[in-house]
Amino acid sequence: xxxxxxxxxxxxxxxxxxxxxxxxxxxxxxxxxxxxxxxxxxxxxxxxxxxxxxxxxxxxxxxxxxxxxxxxxxxxxxxxxxxxxxxxxxxxxxxxxxxxxxxxxxxxxxxxxxxxxxxxxxxxxxxxxxxxxxxxxxxxxxxxxxxxxxxxxxxxxxxxxxxxxxxxxxxxxxxxxxxxxxxxxxxxxxxxxxxxxxxxxxxxxxxxxxxxxxxxxxxxxxxxxxxxxxxxxxxxxxxxxxxxxxxxxxxxxxxxxxxxxxxxxxxxxxxxxxxxxxxxxxxxxxxxxxxxxxxxxxxxxxxxxxxxxxxxxxxxxxxx
Amino acid sequence: xxxxxxxxxxxxxxxxxxxxxxxxxxxxxxxxxxxxxxxxxxxxxxxxxxxxxxxxxxxxxxxxxxxxxxxxxxxxxxxxxxxxxxxxxxxxxxxxxxxxxxxxxxxxxxxxxxxxxxxxxxxxxxxxxxxxxxxxxxxxxxxxxxxxxxxxxxxxxxxxxxxxxxxxxxxxxxxxxxxxxxxxxxxxxxxxxxxxxxxxxxxxxxxxxxxxxxxxxxxxxxxxxxxxxxxxxxxxxxxxxxxxxxxxxx
Ligand SMILES: Nc1ncnc2c1ncn2[C@@H]1O[C@H](COP(=O)(O)OP(=O)(O)OP(=O)(O)O)[C@@H](O)[C@H]1O
Ligand SMILES: [Mg+2]
Numbered sequence: 001x002x003x004x005x006x007x008x009x010x011x012x013x014x015x016x017x018x019x020x021x022x023x024x025x026x027x028x029x030x031x032x033x034x035x036x037x038x039x040x041x042x043x044x045x046x047x048x049x050x051x052x053x054x055x056x057x058x059x060x061x062x063x064x065x066x067x068x069x070x071x072x073x074x075x076x077x078x079x080x081x082x083x084x085x086x087x088x089x090x091x092x093x094x095x096x097x098x099x100x101x102x103x104x105x106x107x108x109x110x111x112x113x114x115x116x117x118x119x120x121x122x123x124x125x126x127x128x129x130x131x132x133x134x135x136x137x138x139x140x141x142x143x144x145x146x147x148x149x150x151x152x153x154x155x156x157x158x159x160x161x162x163x164x165x166x167x168x169x170x171x172x173x174x175x176x177x178x179x180x181x182x183x184x185x186x187x188x189x190x191x192x193x194x195x196x197x198x199x200x201x202x203x204x205x206x207x208x209x210x211x212x213x214x215x216x217x218x219x220x221x222x223x224x225x226x227x228x229x230x231x232x233x234x235x236x237x238x239x240x241x242x243x244x245x246x247x248x249x250x251x252x253x254x255x256x257x258x259x260x261x262x263x264x265x266x267x268x269x270x271x272x273x274x275x276x277x278x279x280x281x282x283x284x285x286x287x288x289x290x291x292x293x294x295x296x297x298x299x300x301x302x303x304x305x306x307x308x309x310x311x312x313x314x315x316x317x318x319x320x
Numbered sequence: 321x322x323x324x325x326x327x328x329x330x331x332x333x334x335x336x337x338x339x340x341x342x343x344x345x346x347x348x349x350x351x352x353x354x355x356x357x358x359x360x361x362x363x364x365x366x367x368x369x370x371x372x373x374x375x376x377x378x379x380x381x382x383x384x385x386x387x388x389x390x391x392x393x394x395x396x397x398x399x400x401x402x403x404x405x406x407x408x409x410x411x412x413x414x415x416x417x418x419x420x421x422x423x424x425x426x427x428x429x430x431x432x433x434x435x436x437x438x439x440x441x442x443x444x445x446x447x448x449x450x451x452x453x454x455x456x457x458x459x460x461x462x463x464x465x466x467x468x469x470x471x472x473x474x475x476x477x478x479x480x481x482x483x484x485x486x487x488x489x490x491x492x493x494x495x496x497x498x499x500x501x502x503x504x505x506x507x508x509x510x511x512x513x514x515x516x517x518x519x520x521x522x523x524x525x526x527x528x529x530x531x532x533x534x535x536x537x538x539x540x541x542x543x544x545x546x547x548x549x550x551x552x553x554x555x556x557x558x559x560x561x562x563x564x565x566x567x568x569x570x
Contacts, residue, residue, distance in 0.1 A: 076468035080466035084459040086457070086462060086464075089559055089562050091558060099467055133561055134562075136565075
């Protein structure tokens with residue numbers, strides 16, 4: 001858990017980078033700090049592990065005010081990943097990943113075991129990479145190692161500053177998915193900086209939208225997209241916000257608002273799975289040759305029909 | 321074989337032929353006679369030469385490396401330009417002038433020579449220490465700090481290993497220059513192999529000149545090779561491999 005209480009930060013030059021931010025990130029929650037360049041995302045993140053001083057207010061991690069903790073010790077209990085990976089070129093991959101366990105004085109056996117576990121987790125065979133050096137890896141592999149290194153001592157809290165920002169779009173989206181799988185298993189409390197709204201929507205449990213160091217909205221991605229609280233937010237989420245938000249809803253969410261009868265015989269349209277996204281369904285229905293789709297119900301039934309009007313009604317509801 | 325490699329090969333062969341010709345000439349003219357006939361005197365001069373080199377360069381190492389480390393810490397960074405410019409000045413003054421100035425302070429003798437050579441060796445070491453430490457990726461330092469390494473751990477585990485290559489190059493330059501320049505110590509009564517070299521010049525006697533100059537040259541070459549060899553041990557394997565890969569890509 002991370003709690004910001006009335007936190008402000010003014011840099012020595014006089015720039016007020018963070019202005020009275022209060023925010024609670026619950027245990028196991030994945031929160032993305034989102035906003036335009038210079039809005040203070042990095043600053044807010046770096047105050048948590050005391051890489052930047054707090055000018056006013058306080059931050060508590062796992063219930064303890066960071067001000068009362070030893071800086072060095074507390075940093076070892078927080079995972080930290082940065083955009084330019086920051087791997088150490090003089091160390092092997094194993095040494096890089098095991099930096100924090102080494103600092104904590106883990107035994108050799110425990111470290112070796114942990115290394116194998118982490119490499120399996122990020123999908124890189126440990127025996128192939130143990131003795132390699134960072135420059136021998138691709139950008140995507142280096143970033144995976146950066147993530148493994150941050151996870152090494154199993155910290156409850158992770159800070160990630162645009163960790164996938166330097167990767168090309170295809171690799172980035174693959175790593176995002178891998179990382180979501182990892183997060184599903186590990187349930188870390190994550191504070192993640194991004195300036196990419198699509199990345200934020202995809203990854204976040206909740207999004208903090210910042211502007212000039214102030215929180216504009218702190219909400220679930222679907223809420224941010226469909227119920228922006230001010231003009232800045234609606235402009236930031238863009239004109240296609242509704243379409244984007246349909247990614248976040250599944251067929252089963254639509255089903256829950258309707259009472260669809262089971263159909264007899266073979267349906268005259270495609271049958272969707274309850275976990276398919278509504279955007280997918282809408283895209284399918286937009287074709288003039290298709291009028292209805294159906295959805296798989298419980299115990300093998302096929303329910304429907306569903307038309308564009310159903311989705312429109314659903315959108316009216318979620319944006320109301 | 322490509323042209324580049326061929327040219328390198330020709331140059332190498334020519335070099336060794338010239339060396340062989342040189343030694344054939346010196347030996348057939350009995351130019352090492354001083355060395356062979358007065359081995360005790362030779363060992364005395366060599367010992368003094370080495371003494372000056374070792375003391376002055378150890379002092380330079382002991383000053384320039386800590387200074388370089390200190391001047392790259394955030395607190396002292398603002399003084400870097402003053403120190404480097406001062407050290408630069410020391411390097412611009414001709415070595416003879418430094419010797420003369422040192423003699424002004426210490427009078428004639430080995431102390432003046434050691435001091436002058438110490439000053440003369442500072443800059444290459446200081447410059448390369450600072451350059452090496454500055455070249456360390458700031459992201460690596462930020463990551464290290466963020467993971468909870470102490471400043472000392474960052475210095476010894478990250479910064480110095482990454483700067484080692486540049487630092488050793490600076491030390492090598494300084495010591496090779498130092499060995500050659502120590503031949504001038506004779507001029508202020510410091511002794512060393514310069515004694516024979518300058519005697520040879522004054523008397524037009526090649527036996528003195530060669531018996532003094534050749535050992536100084538060999539000493540410098542040996543030191544140079546020694547530090548190249550040392551790089552293999554002190555520069556971490558990952559850095560050496562990365563440098564090689566970068567060079568191959570260029
Ligand atoms: N060390 C510093 N000294 C002075 N001002 C700074 C410093 N670091 C950041 N700032 C200023 O603070 C503000 C917030 O910077 P910050 O790096 O937190 O933004 P950001 O949201 O992470 O931006 P980006 O998306 O470009 O990374 C900016 O106006 C920036 O110029
Ligand atoms: Mg930033």
